[in-house]
Amino acid sequence: MAGSKILNIAELFYSIQGESTFAGLPCSFIRLSGCNLRCSYCDARYAVEEKGRSVTIDGILAAVGSASLVEITGGEPLLQANVYPLMDRLLTEGKTVLVETNGSIALTDVPLEATVIMDIKCPDSGSTSLHPDNIDTIRKRATGRRNASEIKFVLSSLSDYTWAKQIILANDLPAVAPVLLSPVKNLLPAADLAKALLEDRLPVRLQLQLHTIIWPEALRGF
Numbered sequence: 637m638a639g640s641k642i643l644n645i646a647e648l649f650y651s652i653q654g655e656s657t658f659a660g661l662p663c664s665f666i667r668l669s670g671c672n673l674r675c676s677y678c679d680a681r682y683a684v685e686e687k688g689r690s691v692t693i694d695g696i697l698a699a700v701g702s703a704s705l706v707e708i709t710g711g712e713p714l715l716q717a718n719v720y721p722l723m724d725r726l727l728t729e730g731k732t733v734l735v736e737t738n739g740s741i742a743l744t745d746v747p748l749e750a751t752v753i754m755d756i757k758c759p760d761s762g763s764t765s766l767h768p769d770n771i772d773t774i775r776k777r778a779t780g781r782r783n784a785s786e787i788k789f790v791l792s793s794l795s796d797y798t799w800a801k802q803i804i805l806a807n808d809l810p811a812v813a814p815v816l817l818s819p820v821k822n823l824l825p826a827a828d829l830a831k832a833l834l835e836d837r838l839p840v841r842l843q844l845q846l847h848t849i850i851w852p853e854a855l856r857g858f
């Protein structure tokens with residue numbers, strides 16, 4: 637039975653969505669354990685390094701309860717095969733499903749009804765491993781459903797910004813998905829990033845992590 641399938645879970649919690657075009661909305665978070673990358677600024681190291689606990693899909697659905705917006709995140713959630721039956725189940729239950737991924741795993745099997753939020757890792761993250769098919773997959777998803785995907789760059793420096801700008805323009809990314817630029821706290825001042833993208837008239841969204849503003853001391857479950 638699909639409901640008895642198991643996933644390794646770092647944490648299940650209900651909070652305010654801090655990122656993406658859904659920022660500000662109450663959201664149920666499913667954080668899966670394990671990641672294939674080691675980004676310099678990672679704020680979920682516990683999900684990367686700890687094994688987590690085994691929870692069935694039924695158990696996850698019970699924790700999600702009546703929440704209408706659900707985000708599956710990590711770690712890297714697409715590393716666990718049972719994430720796909722989990723997505724199917726959440727969608728069948730009528731949830732709005734967000735899937736946050738680091739971009740290194742093919743997106744082909746993510747249902748069109750789920751919204752992919754895909755990172756493109758910048759050089760200063762120390763992780764540059766975008767799956768070669770993923771930009772094309774996002775392009776195809778955009779023809780199937782408007783805003784079926786969002787693309788995020790986490791920027792540690794203005795040189796990361798220059799690198800991201802070149803990828804955005806070369807691939808005309810704003811034509812296929814909302815593009816989010818998020819400065820790493822304490823490394824790139826948001827005002828510097830705002831100035832740069834305004835000067836360049838780049839059609840992107842400046843994103844500040846809302847949850848870190850609301851709960852600056854929290855280390856997990858925020």
Ligand code: SF4
Pocket residue numbers: 671672673674675677678679680681684710711712738763
């Ligand atoms: S991909 Fe995400 S979870 Fe994995 S190391 Fe990078 S920031 Fe952390």
